[in-house]
Amino acid sequence: MKLKFIFSCCLFIAVLGSNDAVFSQTKKTAKTVTKVTTTTRSAAGKKDIEAGKMLISKSDCMGCHSLENKMVGPAYITIAQTYPMTDANVTALSQKIINGGSGKWGQIPMTPHPGITSPDAKKIVKYILSLKK
């Protein structure tokens, strides 16, 4: 009788143990899948985003914009929350950086940046829009 009890205890622990193993295996698999998806998504424009971050730091943008707070112009995070990362938005916003303009966020105009090429402006926009949380 006692032996039977010990035996069923062992069985119980064994089941628990193996369940745990299965569980952590599943967790591991789920983690791997997530990792793969993130890599694929960011790989699309990762190089552009990195380049955009560098270009933005070399220009005068930070004089009127900050990452999280509205200054003369809107915060980059607010811009990112307003515009989804689509080709149309990237093109339109890159033109706005080059040509300047006002009316979207208020009456204060953004100065034009004719020295920034269109491909560079697109990289900058991709960096800004990647800041969406």
Ligand code: HEC
């Ligand atoms: C003189 C101040 C100033 C500077 C310098 C400046 N901005 Fe702006 N920016 C603004 C203002 C003001 C707005 C809002 C314009 C509006 O209401 O349409 C704006 C808007 C924007 C927008 C959103 C445009 C839209 O249509 O929604 C982006 C993107 C942007 N700026 C990026 C940049 C980048 C990149 C640089 C540097 C190359 C830069 N800005 C430099 C003042 C500035």
